[in-house]
Amino acid sequence: MSLAALAMYSQPLDSPFIVPVAGCIMILGIVVAGIWSGIRNREIQSTERLAAIAKGVAVPPTIEEMAIMHGKPSGNATRRRANIRLAGTILIATGLSACGGSATSATTAVHNLVAGLPASSHAKPVQTQVASCTPDGGFYIDDTKVSYYYTREVSLANVLPLLASGEAKDARSLAGLGPLLEVIALATNPGAATCGVGLTQTVLESAKAYGGTAKLDPPGVLTNVRRSYYDPIRPILVLSNNRLSICSADVNPGASVWLIAIFPPVNTKIPVAVVNPTPLAGFYPRIGKGSLPAEPPSSLYSEDVNHCIEILSANGS
16 A cells, blocks of 8 residues: 555544544533433323323322422532533533534523613613512511513524523424513612522413413413423523522622513413512513613523422422
């Protein structure tokens, strides 16, 4: 064999693309394995629930029900899972970059979710709720105000890049049902202690006079999609300009923090109420009407709510 032929056969091993391609294949394998594992777990849970119903015994509680029954996980457990999730986010982002994907897709999505929002120095909140926190077990109570200012419709395309791979795959089932609903609030802490505030338990409802909450389901929604996103209608994603921990953001004394919740598509032909069960309060926003006291920053942290509920459920038992 000639030296020229030998050089030709050795070129693939010397190619600078070997490492990126191998890394891309490895990461895709991890993502596929994660998706398969998630699907398998859901199949097992569904089988158990159907078997219980057939036997006439009590149905095991759902993740959402368990999250409501249990409290917030310990700080150590929260940090461990946050570190795991951060590592997964970095891994996926690196894989997309190595595979030639858009490294700025998430950044662009966040920018689009806050772009074009009206701001006015005379803006007034539609509703203000109080989130009470106590750093010492009840002796001192810090009341942080959560003011809801603006609600509008946004595109699913600007939410998918901010979800984990499994959640993004599920959320694609919402395509064709209409735009998603974006609810924007500003949390202000006038007290002397840091208070954690979140919109995880916030839901969309409608009064019986308008046909009830079931009427909010968009036309054409499939049964499995209804069970996943409309029973109850919780946010898919939450964003904040402060770092999120289990979908909650710390609001320091004298500071203000933006909170944005993205809900699945709903039927806006009837009045839609934004309801926070703790404390129980709600209001009917005027979609696309009003303004914000300032423009939210274009750099925000995000977490998908299903991930947060799973952590609450896993650590509350």
